[in-house]
Amino acid sequence: MTNREELRHDWTKEDLLAIYNKPLLQLVYEAAGIHRAWHKADEIQLSTLLSVKTGGCPEDCSYCGQAARYHTDIKVQDLLPKETVLAHAKKAKENGSSRFCMAAAWREVRDNRDFDSIIEMVKGVNKLGLEVCCTLGMLTENQAKRLKEAGLYAYNHNLDTSAEYYEKIISTRKFDNRINTINNVRKAGITVCSGGIIGLGESKEDRISMLLTLANMEKHPESVPINALARVKGTPLQNNPKADIWDMVRMVATARIAMPDTMIRLSAGRMDMTEPEQAWCFMAGANSIFSGERETLLVTPNPGISEDLQMLQNLGLKLL
Template sequence: MNLQQLKHDWTKEEILDIYNKPLMELVYTAASVHREWHKPDEVQISTLLSVKTGGCPEDCSYCGQAARYHTNIKVQALLPTETVLAHAATAQANGSTRFCMAAAWREVRDNKDFDRIIEMVKGVNEMGMEVCCTLGMLTESQAQRLQEAGLYAYNHNIDTSEEYYDEIISTRKFDNRLETINNVRKAGITVCSGGIIGLGETSEDRISMLRTLANMEKHPESVPINALARVKGTPLEDNPKVDIWEMVRMIATARIVMPASMVRLSAGRIEMTEAEQAWCFMAGANSIFTGERQTLLVTPNPGISEDMQMLQRLGLKPMVKERENAC
């Protein structure tokens, strides 16, 4: 990979021109870029576990874990360390090379719960897996503690465009997202950051979100593209299902503007057919979340057996060893 080829000064017009290409041309271009930077038959299998569920004080309109919304999601305290490590061992045996732990916190606090997270990170790291966490806002010193424990990646999505952000979340600002990402970078941890489509945003909002990511001094090593998982009881429960071709366009555009990054096909797969997921892989997605519980945090997700069968039918294989700069 020649990192000098990466562009960090995209204009909205440039990205919009890519996004609006005729679909077949867009997918062909993205697939060509994908082959220049990655092995096209490899897909990274990652497992995401909710280690602390629900009761979050934030008001993210899409999230069923917000305490203020009346959903059927059961609040769960921080899991015991041994339980989490057992899940990680199962995930590794099923082919996952990355294990991500998520806690429904607004921000990390320097307390006993964070000490337990540190122990979890150390334990998963000792297994030889990439360790990822998503814990909310993070200070530079907290990021440093995680790095010293062996954390490989930190997930902190920007969700949507800066312009549309206040329509979705009022309990924090867009700049808070960027500050946490900067703290992660300073600590030497790789960044996993993407967004959600289907929130009611415009195409211009989607392009603005991608531009924020693509114009970072260093592109996120992993860029999750999520389709809104409509959770009953949240303000966005009645939003329409995301059209598959909109998902394909987002993945293809992300692949072209951030060619070295892993583009992760994330939330929303449960509502996609196998053929629709194949289009996403063709457009440059090379990472998925799977899980033994058939959930992605608190929403339905295909199970590991189903995913492995799909990959086999598509002539794809799980990524065995991570390449440098991969996330």
Template sequence: MKFSTEALRHDWTKEEVLSIYHLPLMELVYKAATVHREWHAPDEVQIATLLSVKTGGCPEDCSYCGQAARYHADIKVQALLPVNTVLSHAQKAKERGSTRFCMAAAWREVRDNRDFDRIIEMVKGVNEMGLEVCCTLGMLTESQAVRLQEAGLYAYNHNLDTSEEYYDKIITTRQFDNRINTINNVRKAGITVCSGGIIGLGETVEDRVGMLRTLANMETHPESVPVNALARVKGTPLENNAKVDAWDMVRIIATARIMMPASMVRLSAGRIEMTEAEQAWCFMAGANSIFTSDAEKLLVTPNPGVADDMSMLHNLGLKPKAV
């Protein structure tokens, strides 16, 4: 496996990425699988657990999100969980094979208050368990990022969601540059970056390519790139969008793998609507992480459970990645 960063590129053109994305499917997957095997153990999939530590009531207007207060989704608002409750979830996740534990709070931005102090305690506790600890809390200042890093935060998730050109069609309560600024603050603090996006929002192929190009042309590639298929939440503006075609997921995962060979590419939201065979194609194309949950939820949307995921990995000859 390669560990040198000499082969990593940060100067992709739109035309180059489009030419990769539009390769004949079998050739595209073959190229991505070859890159994957050069950089990663091809039989390993990292198991991650994502817990909503504060649910609903968000002031943002992200068109896909049932946690936005302005939409009438059937989401139960939940205040920030107690530290001990979160640590109990983390311990159970570790016992079931997760090596990464992610905590999500439905905030627009982090505020320097007692809730953030409680998040800091959660991060310390999960870090002490030997898990990769990740948070997604909204926009973050540089000083807040430093506090999280000092507490032991391994990664911060802040997805681009879509291309800069299509961004204001999906979200109007913040700017695309706000996303980039938070990612830069995370990077300056010495925390690894988790950033990807969602397909199925009504975007074009050029938007998908634009999102990947923004990520891959960063000075340092995100160490983690989640690829999500839109979870169509009733009550949100995008509830009637078409189901994402599995081959579109395969194509974007393969393109991401070729462009960012060292990154973990995470097959994230939308797996509940994919067959085992369709997920297998995604693994072949370079995905090497999934989110699983005893509660069979990914934040507030349905997700396969631990038993089903372990059965799938067994059937495919894959194994959970060790720490």
């Protein structure tokens, strides 16, 4: 963990494209070196993601099976009781997770009893000694403040894709709405988790544009999830081709080089990745994976915890 250089926030699109387009082995070698300068290369953070309120969302995100307007097999579930959520959090900690994220399929947070319940959940998970994260949709400055006071460590609000491609994927909110929520999270002193999805039909330039937005923020997000599209039957993107593994590796490596201090999280889509393919992503700088109970990540298939622990053992990696 030596040879650190000062973080950059003045990247150009040409800079990042040049990195992304390097010969693959050279790119991974460079990213691996930077990863080792800033992080312990044999450590992976295990994070657990729980859907505390599922389905019925009014948004039209083309990839999401929780949108009410699409005909999927996902069952709508009201907000879980606090006791149920805390039981899941305790089990996650026993399984080796150090971060617990609660997701609600809302367009935005409303100041009502449900949000009051989320506040109590955050307090409870925080007392367990876990990094507590939420992803609840758009958030006002005051709501972010309440979450911070309750002990929230991180807030996830993905950009999903570039500003230029965004309207082809979502029409019910603007790209700037996402930036505003991230700014509100920052003002409250909560760490930021924000990344994107590969395989939406976007171009290479769109992927780089999304990374550019993150890498040139005044403070880099502490976490950047790199997701492969989980093709949910009944959504407009159900027939998209599987995200190419080398595109995933290039995204992980480019994110690692541009944002050395950030946790790069290998997130959705791992079910379609082999163990060697995931190993390439770890070599390129990914240092976190998400687990979900019942072998799901929110509402899509995900490797089970025992399978993940075996993979980490096979690769000589240990939990952070």
